[in-house]
Amino acid sequence: MATIIGSVTALLEGENVFSPEDRRELLLTIREGSTRMNRLVGNLLGMVRIESGMLRLNKQWCGIEDVVGVSLTQLKDSLQSRVVNIDLDPDLPSVPLEEVLIEQVLINVISNAVKYSREGSEIIVNAEKEHDMLSLTIADEGAGIIPADSERIFEKFYRGNRTQNIPGTGLGLRHMQEHC
Numbered sequence: 001m002a003t004i005i006g007s008v009t010a011l012l013e014g015e016n017v018f019s020p021e022d023r024r025e026l027l028l029t030i031r032e033g034s035t036r037m038n039r040l041v042g043n044l045l046g047m048v049r050i051e052s053g054m055l056r057l058n059k060q061w062c063g064i065e066d067v068v069g070v071s072l073t074q075l076k077d078s079l080q081s082r083v084v085n086i087d088l089d090p091d092l093p094s095v096p097l098e099e100v101l102i103e104q105v106l107i108n109v110i111s112n113a114v115k116y117s118r119e120g121s122e123i124i125v126n127a128e129k130e131h132d133m134l135s136l137t138i139a140d141e142g143a144g145i146i147p148a149d150s151e152r153i154f155e156k157f158y159r160g161n162r163t164q165n166i167p168g169t170g171l172g173l174r175h176m177q178e179h180c
Contacts, residue, residue: 004033032077039111042104059096064088064127064134067099071106072125078111081119089128106138113140 007026065088072084113123121141128135145153
């Protein structure tokens, strides 16, 4: 929120100071911060609905390629310099799922892949049919989760030891676990 307020204040108060490129950079910062805040509020509201029993799943038959496409489109600006390789089996069946919730799960996981991997690294989105199941995998070149943290990563507000110097709330994976 501080980044958004600071950028807006700079644009309002420094009207004649910034070049068009500087103004664009500040506007992109505002959009990125607003998107992050929107995702955070969505995660919080989703958790409240789940924990209160108010969430009713409305599964519809859907192709996972559509869900992946929508999620990546929403993350377009956040992907920065990451290379995203999509490897979807061409014979994937439609599956019953709550499309909006699964999109949010993918957005959370891919956002984590961006947050915890270096610039220019690769993120792989893979989907394949395994017997009667659809397997969807997101892989990145980040440091990964240390075994000591793996037991706790789905706890509300828990942040692993490797993530202490990276901004975050510890809600993204918790929100994901609640939906799956």
